[in-house]
Amino acid sequence: MHMTILETLQNAVAQAVEQLYGERVEASSVQVNATPADFTGDYTVVIFPYVRLARKAPDVAGAEIGAFLEKNIPGIQAFNVIKGFLNLELSSAYWQAFLQSVLTDGQYGRQPRNGHKVMVEYSSPNTNKPLHLGHVRNCLLGWSSSQILDAAGYDVVRAQIVNDRGVAICKSMLAWQKFGNGQTPESSGIKGDHLVGDYYVLFENKSRTEYEVWQQSTEGQALFAEKHKPEQSEKDFFKDYKNKWFNDYSALGAEVRDMLLKWEAGDADTLALWRQMNGWVYEGFEKTYASLGVAFDKLYYESDTYLLGKDIVDDGLAKGVFFRKDDGSVWVDLSDVGYDQKVVLRADGTSVYITQDLGTARMRYHDFHCDRMVYVVADEQNYHFAVLFEVLKRLGEPYAAGLHHLSYGLVELPTGRMKTREGTVVDADDLVTEVTALAREQMVQVSDLQPEELEEASRKIGLGALKFFMIKVNPKRKMIFNPEESVDLQGQTGPYIQYSCVRINSVLQRAEKEAVDLSPATEYLDYQPAEKELLKALHAYPGVLLTAAAEFDPSHLANFCYELAKNYHRFWHDVTIFNAAAPADKAFRLQLSRAVGQVLQSGMGLLGIEIPARM
């Protein structure tokens, strides 16, 4: 693997400083940036750090280092110094060779395997209801991150932990048992995950009715009279009291707890019903994942993992990381790093959420020997993951240094947070249907595609718009989701990029039809500004991939794709291809177009965005 030009520059600058000024600097600390558009040059070395070492004025030191680089690096044809910035111009021969290497490579940007293995966990649904808008952002981040990590040299295992047990699914099961009359996805024509979700909602409705009746009962009223705080209204009191009521008074609540106990005891009928209803949900999830274009290599089920972690508790006690209280509960004290004390095992010996995650982490390591694990989970759980990672570190787990929480901001609606009770949850399947329809609607205005091609294209464009909209912003930013805005076709959008690819394809097809000879391309050396910008953008691609991987942030790649497409649109406008003055010009521009198309296809592919043939 040869050095990139950037590494070459860094090394050469370090050498220059040592030879000229007798001071050692770390090559990796040398700052090399792309030269801003309004200055002459391709790359810029920041000279300020060496001014003190040189004991010379910035422009003098810059000129000396520049002369050294020009003499020692063949690809440099000129330089200029402005203040403390050394602007370097690479030769046309360098750029020619670079373009040819991109075209030959076919997988340009993709890095060799780096020997690391990373597990990316994402989606993590509950099985009591269908996927919603929040899962969509999660899936898009998880999928694109995993693709980017793969391209950056990691071996990737995509994992999903399915929360398939607990009170929630029991609510769906109980409602179905009591009110379902044997309804199935087949008999009702309702997608399995939606059907199970409908019974969850039904349960909540029945439960609410029961609660309202109870509130007016003598028992309820007596309780309010006895327990409400002086200033508290009846409504507020019962709102706060809901959990307590559900556990202590509700008949439905008792039935659900009974069902959960039966499940834990392995009751055959309960397990059969549980398997059946979860099976419906999985069929539904599969369709949703397929429509979003995401997939998994490994599924973990909470029903298999919820008891894990108890051996770790013993381990932690032995290592002195945990301590036992008088009641028998086990705790970890993280107050020295600003966190609280946290229970890891209840007094009755049962585990809590974090115990399970401790055990699951260890199990995953044993399954795959990943030295990195990424958890794609919304930022409400930042504290939980900070604690989890800290505990794993203290336990001395071998993968502890490679843990990362890819935390992302919740998706909210213009009206606020989504609430099941208020029916404002945006369903994932509906969303896909809606963006496809919106794209189709807008397409018929501007496109002359035939019906069957239009259908395929509107799916790719609607999803392309949605995905790009959600991926282009920094994950940790909270996002307000507005369906119309998310399928904009103009400006900084997925379709804008798709359109540039479609243009490229149409040009390349024409070139093929006319059998244009591409061999004179290498004779073309006097680049137009728009062409040079494209070359520089292509050149940046591998670095962008590495940054996106290192920061677990696909938005870098999304923004790169947009910049590249924007540069191509400008090139298209400024420079003619088929009416070019000379065969070399035409051939070069076709090759350049092909390279851009190749990189856009690759980059968008990593984001999970497909390019339609026509649009």
Add this chain to the structure above:
RNA sequence: GGCUCCGUAGCUUAAUGGAUAGAGCAUCUGACUACGGAUCAGAAGGUUAGAGGUUCGAGUCCUCUCGGAGUCACCA
């Protein structure tokens, strides 16, 4: 209240401590009889919430203030 994160143009946002803070939307003005106008060019829009500090250099790092969000369960 403790801890964490966030605050950039009317709106959505970009910027490994580096040059004049860069885009898109919306607004206004323009673009070749042309390779696809879902495009391109231009105008206008900023005290990067505020005040100090570190630095040759701060949107970025530190301190404080203001504003917003999340979290602080023997829930998951």
